[in-house]
Amino acid sequence: MREEVQTNPHDLDEETLFVVSQTFKALGDPTRIRILNLLCCKEYSVNDIAEELNLGQSTVSHQLRFLKNLRLVKFRREGTTLYYSSADDHIMNLLHQAIDHAKH
Template identity: 40%
Template structure:
């Protein structure tokens, strides 16, 4: 029997989801945000202050990450704390960071 290339290709629907997942890590600001949230819980203002990005921009990114279910949020008083708690996501992200840092 013969091996068909089409059997190797991800169907478009799955591929779109994979692309969407990786898109979460494809922006400099989001990478910086996630580099914190994979290690410790943090609120919007704290992130904005430490990353030098506006609170609004941070919030937009977090909304996106929340809709993708990549971060969890918890309100404590006026503040909302975010974190990444999925070990697979953390591992995936860290692997990308490691690969970049190994290249020098």
């Protein structure tokens, strides 16, 4: 049985509110959802993401910068190429639950 965490509505400080709202903002954009969903299984370069999702490289770079600032994606450098991957399993679980819910 899963234990539910009880939160007091008065326990939400401004920083927590901001982080939660930014997370939902990130998940509220179809392009970012597509990128996060792609990155759930393996890492991709910006060019690979752009090709796989049929998006412009500048669009992908812009969205990755947003996701990186929220620490939802991480990257590693290999030569001059950056490879991006998911950085937050909690958010990926939330995303996949939302996708599963939408499909029902």
